[in-house]
Amino acid sequence: MNPMLWGVGTSDYGLQPGTRVEVLCWTAIREAVDDAGITPAEIDAIIVGSVFGPPGVATRVQRGLGLPGVPMWTVENACASGTSAYHEAVQAVRQGRFGCVLVLGVDQMSTLFSGAIVPEATDPEGAASLPLPGLYALQAQRYVQEFGVTPEQLAAVAVKNKRNGLDNPRAQLRKAAPTVEEVLASRMIAEPLTFLQCCPTSDGAGAVIVGGERGNPADLRIEASAMVSGALWDHRSQDVWGYASVARAAEQAYAQAGRTPGEIDVLEVHDAFTIGEILTLEALGLAPRGKGAELAPSGHTARDGAQPVNPSGGLLSRGHPLGGTGTAQIAEIACQLRGRAGDRQVARHRVGLVETMGGGAAGMDGNACVVTILSVP
Amino acid sequence: MATELGVGRPTKRRPGAAVGGLPVADSRPSLVDGQVGGVRCTTCRYPVAQTGIPWCPACYGPVEPARFAATGAAWSSTVVQIPVGTRRPPFGLAYLDLDDGPRVLVHLAEPTVLPLGARLRITGLDDGDLTAVTIEKGVEK
Numbered sequence: 347m348n349p350m351l352w353g354v355g356t357s358d359y360g361l362q363p364g365t366r367v368e369v370l371c372w373t374a375i376r377e378a379v380d381d382a383g384i385t386p387a388e389i390d391a392i393i394v395g396s397v398f399g400p401p402g403v404a405t406r407v408q409r410g411l412g413l414p415g416v417p418m419w420t421v422e423n424a425c426a427s428g429t430s431a432y433h434e435a436v437q438a439v440r441q442g443r444f445g446c447v448l449v450l451g452v453d454q455m456s457t458l459f460s461g462a463i464v465p466e467a468t469d470p471e472g473a474a475s476l477p478l479p480g481l482y483a484l485q486a487q488r489y490v491q492e493f494g495v496t497p498e499q500l501a502a503v504a505v506k507n508k509r510n511g512l513d514n515p516r517a518q519l520r521k522a523a524p525t526v527e528e529v530l531a532s533r534m535i536a537e538p539l540t541f542l543q544c545c546p547t548s549d550g551a552g553a554v555i556v557g558g559e560r561g562n563p564a565d566l567r568i569e570a571s572a573m574v575s576g577a578l579w580d581h582r583s584q585d586v587w588g589y590a591s592v593a594r595a596a597e598q599a600y601a602q603a604g605r606t607p608g609e610i611d612v613l614e615v616h617d618a619f620t621i622g623e624i625l626t627l628e629a630l631g632l633a634p635r636g637k638g639a640e641l642a643p644s645g646h647t648a649r650d651g652a653q654p655v656n657p658s659g660g661l662l663s664r665g666h667p668l669g670g671t672g673t674a675q676i677a678e679i680a681c682q683l684r685g686r687a688g689d690r691q692v693a694r695h696r697v698g699l700v701e702t703m704g705g706g707a708a709g710m711d712g713n714a715c716v717v718t719i720l721s722v723p
Numbered sequence: 724m725a726t727e728l729g730v731g732r733p734t735k736r737r738p739g740a741a742v743g744g745l746p747v748a749d750s751r752p753s754l755v756d757g758q759v760g761g762v763r764c765t766t767c768r769y770p771v772a773q774t775g776i777p778w779c780p781a782c783y784g785p786v787e788p789a790r791f792a793a794t795g796a797a798w799s800s801t802v803v804q805i806p807v808g809t810r811r812p813p814f815g816l817a818y819l820d821l822d823d824g825p826r827v828l829v830h831l832a833e834p835t836v837l838p839l840g841a842r843l844r845i846t847g848l849d850d851g852d853l854t855a856v857t858i859e860k861g862v863e864k
């Protein structure tokens with residue numbers, strides 16, 4: 347069966363420690379089921395993507411759904427957990443294993459960490475106190491020094507995405523968008539990344555319903571979905587950390603869809619840190635190596651640009667509840683492709699791309715990366 | 724503090740003894756007689772600063788214990804300005820490509836962003852973390 351996206355739904359994204367994690371999920375699921383125009387009984391499998399759970403979160407969510415006994419499992423692929431769950435649903439539908447799959451991505455970070463994520467002590471670099479912003483800073487520092495990228499070019503990504511996020515009623519940060527100067531003047535987290543270049547940790551859930559073709563004009567075609575695990579980050583390689591994992595997934599996704607980077611109208615990509623968006627867009631083929639930093643300042647990736655990137659505000663605005671991020675990215679692209687994004691709507695919206703990249707395991711070029719391409723049938 | 728949501732709670736993540744969790748087995752590279760411990764592939768010579776791996780992750784060949792030079796070139800570096808574990812800011816970190824060896828994460832004795840390729844020497848362990856100094860004109864700083 348050709349996999350189609352039937353419906354999407356999300357909770358609000360933000361610090362919501364007083365809200366039960368199940369309620370975040372139920373809010374997203376109810377919206378997705380309504381959006382897909384199905385009854386809950388039509389769901390014949392559930393795949394959950396979550397990093398920090400809590401353990402058993404899928405079953406606890408099941409409690410409110412009344413779908414006893416349907417196949418259900420939880421996947422963890424760091425920040426790409428939600429899109430990894432989605433990828434499994436797409437593959438299952440493609441292979442005819444299920445006819446309608448509920449995908450749920452969720453994490454509630456505010457009840458786990460009071461600031462940056464505490465590094466994993468079992469990891470060689472986590473044990474050596476390398477925080478995630480530190481890893482991205484090492485990546486950024488290499489890239490900046492190698493290609494002569496300016497602090498202003500990095501900051502332009504944050505300005506663009508935080509400005510976009512002002513029009514996203516479900517984003518965590520939507521009070522005011524900073525200027526380039528304000529981004530650079532915010533406190534340093536790990537050189538060269540300042541506070542406003544780091545996404546806030548967040549709480550949120552996103553749900554996606556994937557099924558086969560059913561002749562519904564609102565359904566979106568899933569042209570491609572590629573999921574790759576991390577590979578050895580070989581010190582003999584010239585690639586900065588993370589680049590190769592995104593490039594591997596992108597290559598597979600473009601091949602499946604039979605498309606080139608220039609055919610993509612709108613993108614949601616993993617901008618956990620400003621450098622992340624820049625390197626991801628290079629790996630996705632929107633710019634040659636070392637030129638990705640020019641895309642935001644030139645306006646190419648602005649909401650009214652040639653190829654808008656992160657019209658939702660991205661992780662930099664929406665916040666980053668690890669497992670809840672990928673499904674929110676898919677929800678935004680679905681909204682854009684259907685022309686329902688309101689003030690955030692981009693002009694050309696026939697083909698959209700979502701990329702989520704998870705990382706943090708020492709010595710690997712990423713934990714996993716998912717790239718999916720959707721289009722209006 | 725304990726009543727504040729999200730503060731001081733045990734989490735699914737293992738934070739380690741340094742920040743109040745239970746101790747975990749140390750996975751950081753070792754320093755033995757001034758050299759970094761690890762394994763090397765007997766087929767393709769790929770170096771890894773880890774022990775206990777089942778085969779060479781580059782070619783699947785057998786690996787044997789190895790010691791690596793404590794000197795190398797900085798691939799990248801940063802200065803972290805937030806507290807992490809027992810570390811208080813500012814502290815410097817670098818990925819160091821050891822001479823004929825693997826890439827390892829080191830703490831910098833002096834927190835500063837280094838030029839790409841800056842020569843470094845690992846001088847010891849600080850609370851179990853590899854610590855390096857820059858080598859300038861043969862003089863360690």
Ligand SMILES: [Zn+2]
Pocket residue numbers: 764765766767768769779780781782783784
């Ligand atoms: Zn080998």
